[in-house]
Amino acid sequence: MPDQAARRPGLVATIAWRIVFFAIIAMAAQVVIVFADYYFDNSELGSLMIERESTLLARGVSAQDGRWTFRLPEGIEGYDPGSATRLARIRAVDGGIIFSNCGTQCLLHLLPEEVDPPDRWTRLLGQGKPIAVAGGRSVWIDGKQIIIEIAILDRNEAVMWRALGHEFADHLAIPMLLQLVLVLGGSLVSTWLALRPVKAAARQAGSIDPLDPEHRIDVSEMPREVAELGAAVNRSLARIGRLMRDQRLFTTAVAHEIRTPLAMMQLELGQIDSPRARRMERDVESLARLVGQITALGRLEAIERKGFQPVDLAGLGRSVVASVGPWVYDHAHSIAFCESAAMSIQGDGGLLEDALTNLITNAVTHTPAGTKIEVCAGPGPRIAVIDKAGLYRPGDCDKSPMARAGDSLGVGLEIVKRIAAIHGGTFAISVDPAIGTMAVLNFPSSPTQGASRHP
Amino acid sequence: MRILLVEDSPRLRELLVETIHKVEWRVDAVDTVANAQAAIAVAPYDLLLVDLGLPDGDGLDLIRGIRAEGQTTPVLILTARGAVDERITGLDAGADDYLVKPFNHHELLARCRALLRRAPAHVADLIELGHVAFDPTSAVLSCAGKTVALSPRERSVLAVLLRNAGSVVPKERIEAKLSEFGDELSANAIELAVSRLRRRLDGIEAGLSIETVRGAGYLLRDLTNA
Structure with missing residues (x-):
């Protein structure tokens, strides 16, 4: 589940993509509206054409030694001398002609030279498209005013599109891009800031220890909506805590109610001098072991990690070997303990003792008399139970090692696996036909070393 | 009792x-x-x-x-x-x-x-286990009514093991007991004493067995109850 969640796009990315998508649609709509507005208004479009062409022609005007010179700028076409389609006349305010590509045509379409022209003027020379337009404007160059007059008579589509393109770029595209960047940036920052408490809540929820029923998400600094979610999670955690406590009470009650009658049965059978009674005693022992394991399994569901303490694995192993030693020898097996740079781990000494005892019981139950069992702590945060029975029974090698559980249900090994998991560790069994079976508990390293509840 | x-x-x-x-x-x-x-x-x-x-x-x-x-x-x-x-x-x-x-x-x-x-x-009572009886006060071990000769070190080891029969006794605890006698203990003094005591008990058919639980200690077992 965490991997799937990591692969999903983040909310910020989703919002960014959506903003960009809708912005592109809005921009496209705006372009269409603006284009239509200009395109169907010939008067406005003619003014734009005159404005654009005069600006381009002004780039070719310069003053050298008090004299005006003109050179047609690159990329400007159609203003050749004698052109019948585009007329241009550039003159100084004192009447001197700087550039002109027309003779009598100028007299027909442009203002007379003796007229002092307005700063800007435009006159449509015909209706409809293509647009024929004449106009002019005054331009200041090097602090001096000049007058540029133009008449566009024919084959003027390029001029029209150039004017429209320039209008779009200058007055539409740049403002819209600026707006997009600001809106997108602002939205993303706002979203990111709004999501911070959600991320913090998710971090807290992710670090909740399922074995600590008192663990809660801190909702004190969350916005109301996120705090409501956090409070709901906290209510669930409280309920889990209550269930854990109930489970503990239940398993204790079950253990008590079943163990006492079993004790009576064993004592009663002990008074009967018969081989059948001995067989029943063994059955009762098996039943008692199973009851013990089932209640232990139930207890594991109610374990609280807050009770974890540093546990010295060497001390634990030595203590368990000493504790079960008499039972092991009573079952005609032998046991030994070895240590090799074992570490301490953070854990529940009682549970770990249960796990180790289970493994030893398992080894004794499933190996022939005389088998040597070794409990080895280390190296590192590791403890192993090795039985040196070799391949003691034909066909056993074909079985999974897990099939060698201490009971038909495999509850004993399941308990060991769960205890390892509760401590963040792993449990593995391997069979070496030349030596025997090795059951290994590996734990994560704990920064805490030293003190332990086990001697 | x-x-x-x-x-x-x-x-x-x-x-x-x-x-x-x-x-x-x-x-x-x-x-x-x-x-x-x-x-x-x-x-x-x-x-x-x-x-x-x-x-x-x-x-x-x-x-x-x-x-x-x-x-x-x-x-x-x-x-x-x-x-x-x-x-x-x-x-x-x-x-x-x-x-x-x-x-x-x-x-x-x-x-x-x-x-x-x-x-x-x-403490003053007679400790009876297997086929032997041991008087902690006089440190006398007897089997079938006959006194068994033991060295002081063997007696002190036996006393500790008898008091904790059926349990694994850490080697350190036996060392501490022997040190009370002011003995200089060599590295394998305990092993030697246990080994001799084991032979002695086997010799008199005491019905007891001393098991060496390597890495944990010694275990005295009553074989007559097995």
């Missing part, structure tokens, strides 16, 4: 009394904390067998109470609470041992004997 049994289940109480009577110990059986306190107040007991879940309270409170009064009578808890942490709680309360139900009569009597052997009130 007088034992107080505190158990609320009538049938289990009856069976336990029957088991204890078979080894000719006397036993007073009660079913509540209040009755147990009343019995302890009027009679001296060598051993208390206490169930934890009692109708008028927890057996742990009874144990804490008698320990608070300074009584050193050995206490064996008989309970259905089998978790390790519960056992630790019981021992922390002042119990000397913990027997989880169900158990058979061999187990019960072995635990009782072990506690009685370790009890200070019985």
Whole structure:
């Protein structure tokens, strides 16, 4: 589940993509509206054409030694001398002609030279498209005013599109891009800031220890909506805590109610001098072991990690070997303990003792008399139970090692696996036909070393 | 030997009394904390067998109470609470041992004997195990009425093992005992003493076996009960 969640796009990315998508649609709509507005208004479009062409022609005007010179700028076409389609006349305010590509045509379409022209003027020379337009404007160059007059008579589509393109770029595209960047940036920052408490809540929820029923998400600094979610999670955690406590009470009650009658049965059978009674005693022992394991399994569901303490694995192993030693020898097996740079781990000494005892019981139950069992702590945060029975029974090698559980249900090994998991560790069994079976508990390293509840 | 049994289940109480009577110990059986306190107040007991879940309270409170009064009578808890942490709680309360139900009569009597052997009130008594008897006061070991010659070091090792028969005794504890005699212990002094003692016990057919639990200590087993 965490991997799937990591692969999903983040909310910020989703919002960014959506903003960009809708912005592109809005921009496209705006372009269409603006284009239509200009395109169907010939008067406005003619003014734009005159404005654009005069600006381009002004780039070719310069003053050298008090004299005006003109050179047609690159990329400007159609203003050749004698052109019948585009007329241009550039003159100084004192009447001197700087550039002109027309003779009598100028007299027909442009203002007379003796007229002092307005700063800007435009006159449509015909209706409809293509647009024929004449106009002019005054331009200041090097602090001096000049007058540029133009008449566009024919084959003027390029001029029209150039004017429209320039209008779009200058007055539409740049403002819209600026707006997009600001809106997108602002939205993303706002979203990111709004999501911070959600991320913090998710971090807290992710670090909740399922074995600590008192663990809660801190909702004190969350916005109301996120705090409501956090409070709901906290209510669930409280309920889990209550269930854990109930489970503990239940398993204790079950253990008590079943163990006492079993004790009576064993004592009663002990008074009967018969081989059948001995067989029943063994059955009762098996039943008692199973009851013990089932209640232990139930207890594991109610374990609280807050009770974890540093546990010295060497001390634990030595203590368990000493504790079960008499039972092991009573079952005609032998046991030994070895240590090799074992570490301490953070854990529940009682549970770990249960796990180790289970493994030893398992080894004794499933190996022939005389088998040597070794409990080895280390190296590192590791403890192993090795039985040196070799391949003691034909066909056993074909079985999974897990099939060698201490009971038909495999509850004993399941308990060991769960205890390892509760401590963040792993449990593995391997069979070496030349030596025997090795059951290994590996734990994560704990920064805490030293003190332990086990001697 | 007088034992107080505190158990609320009538049938289990009856069976336990029957088991204890078979080894000719006397036993007073009660079913509540209040009755147990009343019995302890009027009679001296060598051993208390206490169930934890009692109708008028927890057996742990009874144990804490008698320990608070300074009584050193050995206490064996008989309970259905089998978790390790519960056992630790019981021992922390002042119990000397913990027997989880169900158990058979061999187990019960072995635990009782072990506690009685370790009890200070019985230091001067004769310790009998297997086919031998050992007098801790005179440090004399006898088998079938004949005295068995032991070196001082063998005697002190045997004394420790006999008092803790059925349990693994750490090597360090035996070392501490031998050091009391001012002996300079060589690296393998304990192994040597145990090895000699083992041969000696085998030679007299003592019915005892000393097992070396490598890395943990030594275990004295009564083979006659096996």
